[in-house]
Amino acid sequence: MAVSMDDDVPLILTLDDNGSSTSAPLDDLDREELPNENGGSYDVIHDTSSPAAGDCCAQQSSARHNWEMNYQEAAIYLQEGENNDKFFTHPKNAKALAAYLFAHNHLFYLMELSTALLLLLLSLCEAPAVPMLRLGIFVHATLELFALIVVVFELSMKMRWLGFQTFIRHKRTMVKTCVLFVQFIEAIVVLVRQTSHVRITRALRCIFLVDCRYCGAVRRNLRQIFQSLPPFIDILLLLLFFMVIFAILGFYLFSPNHSDPYFNTLENSLVNLFVLLTTSNFPDVMMPSYARNRWSCVFFIVYLSIELYFIMNLLLAVVFDTFNDIEKRKFKSLLLHKRTAIQHAYRLLITKQRPSGISFKHFEGLLRFYKPRMCARERYLTFKALNQSNTSLVSLKDFYNFYEVVGLKWKAKRNREHWFDDLPRTAFLIFKGINILVNSRVFQYTMYTVVAVNGIWILVETFMLQGGNFFSRNVPWSYIVFLTIYGVELLLKTTGLGPVEYLSSGWNLFDFSVTLFAFLGLMALAFNMEPFYFIVVLRPLQLLRLFKLKKRYRNVLDTMFELFPRMASLGLTLLIFYYCFAIVGMEFFAGVVYPNCCNTSTVADSYRWVNHTVGNKTVVEEGYYYLNNFDNILNSFVTLFELTVVNDWYIIMEGVTSQTTHWSRLYFMIFYIVTMVVMTIIVAFILDAFVFRMNYTRKNQDSEEDNGIVLEKEISKEEVVGIIELYKRSSVPTETAQLQKMVLQMDKYGQTSTLFLGRRSRTKSDLSMKMYEEEIQ
């Protein structure tokens, strides 16, 4: 049966306009098709089906079994190609395959992720815990042990899949195993001793998160950061070298001045010039010497010009350049990897008899494993979209487009222009009128004016509202007026365009949600629900709509949305660095700063907390910096963010240093350098993305309207009927209901074919492909 099904496919294709010459000869009908011998690595199963003799049915069934295995393996190859998994981790036998399948589904991924998150979140409850979340040592140590055991289970599954040899060779997994081992021992020690020791190794917990399947982007970022490191470090050394030279120079020049506390020792000189690198102590560090001799400013101006304005920018330039280069090379190697994966899959799908391409039957079998959710119609459309030559087979050259085509979302091209075309005449005219109104320039600009007026109104209103009761009981009438206008606009647009089309635009979605928020805010005001007052405050966000007016803003905001996933992953990467530093900071500096802790240091004022009583009034003098501590992980994160912003970071550093040793400065300096690396990478990334995008726009100025990738394919009724037949005859359970409905619909409208549109948004990879076209050949 499988055999005859196989040869049905060309029959369908021959119904195509130009297919007759390329249809399979009829004598092929009863040919026994065997998978191409190149493929098929699951020898155990292949061995059972290899004997050519045997009864027909068994042979057919074994051939089908063989085919199923091939489909699965091809699907795995394609997945590996998509995920950039190296092929040496490809499952080598049936046992490994089972483990591979077990370890490659969303349930397993979720388990992985949640274990990693649990381990990370434990630091909320451990020793210097957030007060509200404090747990007993027994509780959190048990939780930790439990999570670690789950990780052990995951790793053993991975070992089963990879085999011991490959497992050992896989660096990331080995590091994870070692960390796991250490964590395990430490958790047991904690449980036995019933007290937490200094556990800096907790900082390594993030490795479990990084290793998650869902955190592939973070891994890529980390790799990119590490690849950018060598040139970065070179320039950093240049920076530090100049710092040392200037420190010596500064020490010689300014230490005779006894009122200058910044250069009295070489160490101070070094530390202060390091801080000056961040400009954080700028005019202050200059002032004592400047007061004595006006020309001493030359030293600082030269230092800042060289270090801050030249070498720091050089750093950015070097990182940007490396980043750019890595992006290009990465894209090339990714493309190559995907092509190799496609070649592997291709070899598994062609038959001995017809080695020049993949028939629909086999393609369909592949998709059943690769994208189980895809419906029969989409599979056929994908096949047709791939098949450039219009023969019954997809050649390797066509198959190379697999990843681009398989992501398309197919939709029948509607013959109706508007959603109300089918309505009665009167209703149609009304809606048509609304549609024209909504699409008119006048309406748009009226709305812009309203938004602008609203913006100015809010500003003026807020400005008049100096001090006090701005959350009054009665809702201001302006709020209601503007909200009504927005509501009417929303209603008109929804009816004029149809809800689906209305919400398919990102900007309309934005309008909708802001209006919704404003409405919720009104509710909150009307029903006096205090905690939701902040929603009212989001009103000015409406003003963002004004940025639609100019093309550059549209471009910028579009790019912003395109960048968002990548930005998020970069943010997560930064958070992982934060986590490591937060743990180390907590282990060393928890509880060292408190009000009035640092009265002997130079930054005493910032940590002061005094309760004067002047007359009968209590005056509180607060320096507040004692709030920037490492007392629990949340505080640590805020402190680290403050260190990232850099301004006045030396106050935090000096506060901690005055309470511990001066070696603590190393922690802060290393953190500064690490965030500098990550931040430079982020800047380089944003630069690269925008410059790339703008170059792209410049190159393709004619195709200004960028609607993503659109493909058009026509399916005739005969083809649909053919597919239904094919599925009916095959023993694979497939739903043909949708296809049958299609036939019915075509009958109803008397069409002989239906046009389908395949659509997906343009990805960076598409852009890169177009940009590097020449180079890639």
Next chain:
Amino acid sequence: MAVSMDDDVPLILTLDDNGSSTSAPLDDLDREELPNENGGSYDVIHDTSSPAAGDCCAQQSSARHNWEMNYQEAAIYLQEGENNDKFFTHPKNAKALAAYLFAHNHLFYLMELSTALLLLLLSLCEAPAVPMLRLGIFVHATLELFALIVVVFELSMKMRWLGFQTFIRHKRTMVKTCVLFVQFIEAIVVLVRQTSHVRITRALRCIFLVDCRYCGAVRRNLRQIFQSLPPFIDILLLLLFFMVIFAILGFYLFSPNHSDPYFNTLENSLVNLFVLLTTSNFPDVMMPSYARNRWSCVFFIVYLSIELYFIMNLLLAVVFDTFNDIEKRKFKSLLLHKRTAIQHAYRLLITKQRPSGISFKHFEGLLRFYKPRMCARERYLTFKALNQSNTSLVSLKDFYNFYEVVGLKWKAKRNREHWFDDLPRTAFLIFKGINILVNSRVFQYTMYTVVAVNGIWILVETFMLQGGNFFSRNVPWSYIVFLTIYGVELLLKTTGLGPVEYLSSGWNLFDFSVTLFAFLGLMALAFNMEPFYFIVVLRPLQLLRLFKLKKRYRNVLDTMFELFPRMASLGLTLLIFYYCFAIVGMEFFAGVVYPNCCNTSTVADSYRWVNHTVGNKTVVEEGYYYLNNFDNILNSFVTLFELTVVNDWYIIMEGVTSQTTHWSRLYFMIFYIVTMVVMTIIVAFILDAFVFRMNYTRKNQDSEEDNGIVLEKEISKEEVVGIIELYKRSSVPTETAQLQKMVLQMDKYGQTSTLFLGRRSRTKSDLSMKMYEEEIQ
């Protein structure tokens, strides 16, 4: 006579290997050559020579006169092409030409520059003057009037050259005229009233500097800044828009907290969020609300993430992109302009009889006007280098390379490898030995080790030297030891390589000067000359030599030197902005801050100056910020630099604001935005230059040793003799002594030809040419 001279040239060229076929036919010898009628715009002179009849001698002389005019005009065209002067400013008649020549020589340029500098420097002595340089009102007003009269003279020369029509159309000149007019009136008013009024217009004085011929680079920078402005302003508006939204939000959220002085009014909220944009008040602005509710940090984190880490980088990206694009377009238009200039010149130099190219006679005539200092040999070499086809004429296509070739410095390729090759055998062997030693790797690495040891030594020495008498009478022995080693190295290298070759390398020059400085320092120490002690301190600069070790550093430092002229011009541009702001600042804020001026403001501490007496000791508590004032132009510059560095700039702003009105903040905010523009441009420039350079290096990895442009040309003895003959016969006085010496030398060594090397350093334009090769076609 002129005619026969003309036809001698091809005779010389026929002596070339393949020239015989292309030599001019003999019957050309007595042909009367007339300049091509396309050229020659100085009608007055052409008219006198137009009658074809007349005695032979007069005709010849008039033809020569004609040619001389053509040479001059062609030279002017080429100058205009080089300087990117528009052709509509081309002198149109003999009178204009005279004015043009008067206004285009270094004496005139110097006058222009010195007048402009005098005007700028006047602000050192005017009203809020630097104490030491204060001049009477009568004196400085008279000086100003004098300078302005010189400017009037310059402008009148320009008008003579351009003609009234063009003068009016030339925007820059018109602006200059208006400013001049205003300044003139004001200077007279000052002189009459004998007192300075508020003269903000003094800020416009820099226009005189910008208009100088020598400040072309500054003009280009300014143009580039203005061209980058539109996209910059767009993004800036986005930035400010988010700022306003967050200000309203912050006001609603935090103003109920009465201990929070940062958000109590909308104005404060706006100002503090603007300052927060610069991170200058970062943790402080958050602290009061953070102390009350820990989650309020989210507001600040979101604000900073959007504004500082996203939009600010976007700003850089947009400016960088625009910059890049402008650079490319500018290069193209410059190239086009040069080509047009070359075409104009070409048309003036070809003859009616031979319109296919320029003969040496005419080329030589051109060079006599274009580069008067060039010697006869160099002129001929330039001609040969241009002449790709080896015919007697330079075609237009060859002539297009004019600017690239004319900059070459020609030098006879020496047959001797070393400078000591001619010395007696013993001396030769000794020097040869030194040469081998000096060039050996061992020697180099020994020196690196010595430098490294020296560096560590200095560090340790300085570290041990805590406090006090480090300029002791007796010179430390380590200093002498290391200096001796460096001295010996210098001596060995100079003798081994020969002084000329030694000093031709930038790195050796650096070594030399550092060693010289160290020696001077030793002298200063030995003879106890205190003011020169600082030289001793420059010792660590030796360490910079270590950076030769790695290729990346060599690259970076080379690029640094290449960038230097452009960086200097950008620095000058920044200084011009500083000047404008300094003048405005002085007019409004001179004398408003002084010790204890701002006790009522929030930044009182920074301006405090208290003289406690604790026990019997006087303790001075100084805030020092009163030093950052606008009391004279030098102080203003330092203050503005502090504002540029941004850290704690709000203290200066608040200090001034508390003494004046709160509109003063506008001055500081505008200054911040302006410096942000300039700084972003500087960053974009550095980024662009380095990325460009690195891309270039990557593209041309095979030609790693970048020695600049080198061209090789051989001149045979016959050619030299021919040129000498030519000059002898011509009536133009030219020195042929050098050529004759060449012939003698060739005779001495029995050579038939000499090889010459033309060399110049690679400029950005060469690189661009190579990079944009494909695009430019």
